[in-house]
Amino acid sequence: MLDINNIGVSFGGVHALSNVTFTMPDKGISALIGPNGAGKTTLFNVITGFVTPKEGSVKFGGENITGCRSEQVFLKGVSRTFQNLNIIPELTLRENMYLGFIGKEKPSALATMMRVNRGYWKETTNRINECLDFVNVTEYADMTPGSVPYGVLKNFELGRAFMSNPKLLLLDEPAAGLNLAEKENLADMVRKIQSMGICILMVEHDMQFISSLADFVVCLNFGQVIATGTYAQVRENKEVLKAYLGDEDA
Ligand SMILES: Nc1ncnc2c1ncn2[C@@H]1O[C@H](COP(=O)(O)OP(=O)(O)OP(=O)(O)O)[C@@H](O)[C@H]1O
Numbered sequence: 001m002l003d004i005n006n007i008g009v010s011f012g013g014v015h016a017l018s019n020v021t022f023t024m025p026d027k028g029i030s031a032l033i034g035p036n037g038a039g040k041t042t043l044f045n046v047i048t049g050f051v052t053p054k055e056g057s058v059k060f061g062g063e064n065i066t067g068c069r070s071e072q073v074f075l076k077g078v079s080r081t082f083q084n085l086n087i088i089p090e091l092t093l094r095e096n097m098y099l100g101f102i103g104k105e106k107p108s109a110l111a112t113m114m115r116v117n118r119g120y121w122k123e124t125t126n127r128i129n130e131c132l133d134f135v136n137v138t139e140y141a142d143m144t145p146g147s148v149p150y151g152v153l154k155n156f157e158l159g160r161a162f163m164s165n166p167k168l169l170l171l172d173e174p175a176a177g178l179n180l181a182e183k184e185n186l187a188d189m190v191r192k193i194q195s196m197g198i199c200i201l202m203v204e205h206d207m208q209f210i211s212s213l214a215d216f217v218v219c220l221n222f223g224q225v226i227a228t229g230t231y232a233q234v235r236e237n238k239e240v241l242k243a244y245l246g247d248e249d250a
């Protein structure tokens with residue numbers, strides 16, 4: 001599904017990613033872990049076309065997508081959530097949800113008119129309602145984000161990324177800031193999405209959350225891959241223990 005090969009990214013003197021190489025399985029849920037500043041979000045930005053790597057390649061379904069613009073990557077079937085909420089404050093959640101779909105439209109006026117004739121708006125409205133419902137946001141749909149609880153907004157972001165029915169869904173710290181009940185609810189939604197045949201790669205710091213969901217784990221530290229494997233394998237890895245606990249405790 002996703003082949004990351006020798007990716008290197010620098011921001012001035014900071015080597016955010018160096019020689020990052022791994023293959024994500026074609027199915028299931030994978031997790032990208034590592035301490036703060038390890039380069040996890042930067043790698044998401046490389047995959048989704050927000051950052052162009054100075055070296056290396058990204059292949060999605062066998063196709064080289066390195067250097068593709070973010071909207072091109074989206075059209076190929078990759079969607080994502082952001083580490084910090086990315087919701088337009090002046091729009092209602094329903095209107096914001098539509099933005100999860102908008103890149104899927106073809107730009108020509110004729111195509112748009114044909115869609116109107118074919119009930120395009122009806123289909124889109126149905127899909128928006130379905131996604132709002134799927135992530136339990138329906139009762140907040142006509143409110144703006146400022147008057148909605150944080151946990152609901154996190155769910156909303158998942159729903160918006162799911163809106164386009166992607167092949168690969170990237171989630172950047174989906175459980176951050178959620179309480180235990182909200183995390184359990186999120187885990188159920190993630191499992192449901194995966195059971196629809198959508199691959200998931202998530203960045204997450206909550207190890208309990210990862211251990212209950214992820215089939216495959218990659219650990220980054222200082223921009224480099226230090227371990228890959230099952231959660232149990234990665235958890236026991238000496239480099240991983242050192243990265244999280246420091247030399248003395250490893
Ligand atoms: N746009 C940027 N300009 C300069 N430096 C950046 C930029 N984006 C990231 N960095 C740096 O690159 C490194 C990796 O950052 P990144 O955000 O990818 O880490 P992360 O693993 O997602 O961390 P966290 O767990 O805190 O979210 C850090 O040293 C960060 O300061």
Ligand SMILES: [Mg+2]
Pocket residue numbers: 040041042083
């Ligand atoms: Mg990050």
